[in-house]
Amino acid sequence: MALPPLPRLLVEPIVRAALLEDLGRAGDVTTDSVIPTEARFDAVIASRQPGVIAGIDAAVIAFELIDPSLGIVVERRDGATVAPGDVVMRINGSARAILTAERVALNIACRMSGVATATASLVEIARRHGKAHIVCTRKTTPGLRALEKHAVKAGGGSNHRFGLDDAVLIKDNHIAVAGGVVPAIRAAKAHAGHMVKIEVEVDTLAQLEEAMAEGVDAVLLDNMTPPVLREAVSIVGGRALTEASGRVSRETVGPIAASGVDLISVGWITHSAPILDLGLDAASV
Amino acid sequence: MALPPLPRLLVEPIVRAALLEDLGRAGDVTTDSVIPTEARFDAVIASRQPGVIAGIDAAVIAFELIDPSLGIVVERRDGATVAPGDVVMRINGSARAILTAERVALNIACRMSGVATATASLVEIARRHGKAHIVCTRKTTPGLRALEKHAVKAGGGSNHRFGLDDAVLIKDNHIAVAGGVVPAIRAAKAHAGHMVKIEVEVDTLAQLEEAMAEGVDAVLLDNMTPPVLREAVSIVGGRALTEASGRVSRETVGPIAASGVDLISVGWITHSAPILDLGLDAASV
Amino acid sequence: MALPPLPRLLVEPIVRAALLEDLGRAGDVTTDSVIPTEARFDAVIASRQPGVIAGIDAAVIAFELIDPSLGIVVERRDGATVAPGDVVMRINGSARAILTAERVALNIACRMSGVATATASLVEIARRHGKAHIVCTRKTTPGLRALEKHAVKAGGGSNHRFGLDDAVLIKDNHIAVAGGVVPAIRAAKAHAGHMVKIEVEVDTLAQLEEAMAEGVDAVLLDNMTPPVLREAVSIVGGRALTEASGRVSRETVGPIAASGVDLISVGWITHSAPILDLGLDAASV
């Protein structure tokens, strides 16, 4: 099944705010001065790098919000793989409108495609070494979490929790303040709702044994080497999901996946992925 | 003079929105379940990498918005250089509040410090080769332009225009639609306000000659090699600011700066800089 | 552990909007005309019915937003049981401020206390007959979901999912369109994130067997009689959480709880609970 788009109700306010941020108080003074009202433009957005596309719906909304009469054809939807030169979108209509919306449309699409591309590069390696899904974290750009989580899915990854409220993740500082893995897990079970999964971060196999004795939905195996991860997976024995995290890179993801973990979570696919370079040009005839 | 902070009026709404994005509808279910109301925590935010700090005011606001009674001491302000292990901020008070605000505070500070660090790395090289300032572009994260432009300044860079409305920048597509450099510049002069500077992008020295004959405040020399840039600087002869752009990296910025241009604009310091890794830990005694 | 309060960041916008809705464009024309600026008032909010308190933090915020200098003492926090005449809160200071904020403070506190009281009445009965938790649904008042879910917890209940995004609940219409229980569960497992629990609504024991064969986190046993529920609980045999729903009232909740289900979900505690009558009066000496 194709990746379902995010509801427009979630995406449009982000695009609108980005346009207002760029238009300021006076709009596009360059275009308004230089481009005649009646000028038409026939543009394409094409990729200048190989990668995976995301954020296209948002780019479409950017053009529509500036001028609902623009003709827009999407050639590559979120999740599509592109080679350099591949046309992602065609936009036809008022030159003023296209040039005014261009930067915001590209800023969102390049960034989200960058997230998707970074994710895909890890997904591909992980797939060759094991069954692990690549999942994102809460280390997302302020204000863009929904879009970035969606871009991770476009890149073939999966989503971890969306915020502080939709799952319990007991981390090292929680354990330290709560006085250990066991009291922390018990407190979580006593207070969390029945539809909320509970995951606990463990730094050692001893902590892992404690956690499994209490029972949790998932364990976050933090900064463990592949051999230790393998042992951890064996200890868990299918009683919980196993998630590896820490120092995940294109170099390390293969061995980590080969350890048999279910999930590998990676912060940098959202916080440090470079953009995918998309550009808007005049359509060639 | 120290870098003046951004007005809180501009920063607080961004932080508030980021916190609400993370809190969702139910707040921090982990912390609320696991951490006793009365638990206190004595935390530090320290850098795990060498770099330049930015976004600290926003991080402070994140903690304050969750709990105005937290004790906060800023050890390194925006623009400060840090080594691994350097403490950037100390936070003392309710463990719940600190753990709830942690991620949002770090998400902003890590990202802005990443922008500042990337900028500083280019600034340092450019300074050794010439007088050129490193300047950012409009290729910023949607919703975070003010913060990212400020982070560029924290890294020693300068700001280009803030949006479509505060300066004229005639780019290749404008020139194509307007019918050439000369009609575009004339139209801009006829319509732009007297407090608005006019810059024009030129791809060739022929276009540059045309632009200088009309007179502009600045020229954007796009994708020219250092030798061509040197010739361009000579043609301009101080009659306008010269700005180089295109394929600027740590490798190329030195030769570009050596060409004598006034400004080097770089998109990747805002759109593709990796974060600076800052972490929150229990303060050691 | 006491019920943790909702983050002020979530509550304050709701209270602010309610005050602006009441103040309109001209503020409190009665109080401004009739009450001298310097008049002081010493008020109590007391309950006129037996019940359980909720929404008190929001009521406090209402008074603070009108006048931060008011002296406020909370006598009964969310979750406290009250008898008629029990004082819930004391407010002392400007008579104008108190009379202007009164209605909004009461509107929120009465409504949330009504939800808590309705919940508590079911919780108490259920506890006497079994282990079942009373849980709320998404049938909440538009705009007040976070407050109402919190009020349910104040009344001793638990929360079901907070929205469409934090858990999968496959309902009858989903099953109909998806072509059956099995394809629906398989599709959900293929697409939902690993931190998202999956629940499926079943109307018959045959559907239940299908669901259990696929494996889910929870089953919603819709509109089944206590004997059928008992059989369902036996079929599930601890492999999933069992949730009863449909026609739950003070009369039926005991037998339903006695069937051994884990959870009983009830819409009316949020959509049809009458308010708890709280009133503001002059404090007696």
Add this chain to the structure above:
Amino acid sequence: MALPPLPRLLVEPIVRAALLEDLGRAGDVTTDSVIPTEARFDAVIASRQPGVIAGIDAAVIAFELIDPSLGIVVERRDGATVAPGDVVMRINGSARAILTAERVALNIACRMSGVATATASLVEIARRHGKAHIVCTRKTTPGLRALEKHAVKAGGGSNHRFGLDDAVLIKDNHIAVAGGVVPAIRAAKAHAGHMVKIEVEVDTLAQLEEAMAEGVDAVLLDNMTPPVLREAVSIVGGRALTEASGRVSRETVGPIAASGVDLISVGWITHSAPILDLGLDAASV
């Protein structure tokens, strides 16, 4: 004349906020996982109880905001009486869109229809005993006052003031602080605008005499028995509108109306009315 609809400008923001509250950060994960993109659904919203409809425009907006291409036919407009099984609205189109919008549409329509139904039940009784209009109060749900006041009109009731700013209502606490009925009325007359009506709450016939001697537009006769109300009406003698309030129920409203008062104000039709049970089902062929 049919009840004029509320301006969409007032209603749409409420519906939009309710949808965003339900969609959270990730949208409808169940529907997106389980329902194929191309699946169509032919649905009806029907009443499961006898009652009076309100909030239908808001329900339509909920579906439209999720998918403007849905086909929607309204069968019963605000103010219509329905029997169990009566179809209120038909919705045809994308199954995903319909199932995603369903809960918010129903949450608003059920609640508003509940207010209309409660109002209508009192209106009908009052009409048989006298000329009194049933009017609502400011005891409305925070954020929903405009919709609830409109639902009261759909149920045949009338609206009291909309907020603190559009009429003067001098209540017992005002009188106490102002030092009596007479100084309070005089202060109100001195300061209120000429388009603002003045009403005063009186607890005794002595206070009523004082009020009538000063002259007011309306008197609120609080918690008086029908015989005392009758005497009050006689004292007023048509010089002001007479409004009864306090302990109004289906049992007491007849005798109160029979006392000859012009208005009977009731808080519970907005603060404690149970919803009218409307449900969305597949349309039968």
Add this chain to the structure above:
Amino acid sequence: MALPPLPRLLVEPIVRAALLEDLGRAGDVTTDSVIPTEARFDAVIASRQPGVIAGIDAAVIAFELIDPSLGIVVERRDGATVAPGDVVMRINGSARAILTAERVALNIACRMSGVATATASLVEIARRHGKAHIVCTRKTTPGLRALEKHAVKAGGGSNHRFGLDDAVLIKDNHIAVAGGVVPAIRAAKAHAGHMVKIEVEVDTLAQLEEAMAEGVDAVLLDNMTPPVLREAVSIVGGRALTEASGRVSRETVGPIAASGVDLISVGWITHSAPILDLGLDAASV
């Protein structure tokens, strides 16, 4: 009794928006560049013209929002009369903060004082000729109605309705479409709430007779000469409020007031009043 201030809850959002409009995306680049962080400034806001002050609370909020640590002393509150040179407010503290907030503070205070001054000039003349109150209309600045209506009161005037929803005012176009004064009044009485006053605009004495025969709360006597107004007042004979409107100026307001009308409504005090010139200067020693 002194003029009660508008609730801060109503005023602050307007001031905040005005500051953000002025700060743009980068704040005050002049002050941030030119004024040292530690510089202090001791400023006064003084009037350069005779007039009546309004909008001072908003000006105070502007300074507070930029820097809550500024020392602010208000010397003339809303409604005070000032002579040229009179100090209205003193502000002491960070020079940067004061210079950044200055323009917004003055923009609001000058404009509102202009409204108050214009109003006062008419009030004074009207008082010498009759009992008529000067009242404003809905011809206010978009977004500033609450502040401007308050400024009218500071100038000694009264407020007409605040919007389309708080009173009925049947105007010429309504009468034309409704088919006459009588059907229009009857429709209004049938549908408007009991706390809503009804006023009708009449252009002729014949229409006035019709209106009085039906009974209304007020009549708007549009564009009548003083002799006709006098006759109209006599026809009404105290049965309704009489309001004159149309071509009201400093020249005509005396004769209009002398006609005996209760109210004179004037659009230009809100839509065309020139500002009162207030300026911020360094405090002299």
Add this chain to the structure above:
Amino acid sequence: MALPPLPRLLVEPIVRAALLEDLGRAGDVTTDSVIPTEARFDAVIASRQPGVIAGIDAAVIAFELIDPSLGIVVERRDGATVAPGDVVMRINGSARAILTAERVALNIACRMSGVATATASLVEIARRHGKAHIVCTRKTTPGLRALEKHAVKAGGGSNHRFGLDDAVLIKDNHIAVAGGVVPAIRAAKAHAGHMVKIEVEVDTLAQLEEAMAEGVDAVLLDNMTPPVLREAVSIVGGRALTEASGRVSRETVGPIAASGVDLISVGWITHSAPILDLGLDAASV
């Protein structure tokens, strides 16, 4: 080239807020009571005074937001000159919608046309005496700066900076605190971005000489007489733009323009211009 319209994205929120301010919580109670649902109205907005039109796009949006099905024909666009009686816009459709939107549409269009008309009156005189452009200031109505700056352009004027962030304007208080013209200019040059112009206010020719020795983009010649202005222009000698300000009126603008300055800035065209009287009437046949 015709004046480009402001982006709808900037204008619509202002119009929407103005409509909500007028509709309040209940909408147009007069129109809803008096005008039948099905009544149609054929209206024109015509000018009652000679002047220049602005704000027409906003007026159109006001009608569209109330009823998108209205037929609207704009006869005079922003910048058009009108004589009394000239029709500016025709609106045809639901009488209710037209009468509800009327006041807000007129409030914006009358005010903006007032700004344009005031500007045009100065532009015309200035043109006869010299080359000076009439420019506006930051003395604009809070919340309406973008619209008013646009109206100034409709009247033939030019725009000064849009806010504190898009240009440096060193004023008298900055110079006083910074310790003189020279240090202030040097600080500005050191800190302002390269796309930001620098202007300095000078009160004397001595200050002007200092400023020109440092070099700035523009000088603001404050409150100088025409002969002194002439001398100032001569001192500047084309090295910077010269802007005159202070006491500019229809009487003084000619001599000021004749002094040879490039720009004349005027606060009153935005802060004190009377409206242009536009009215809505039934279209004659």
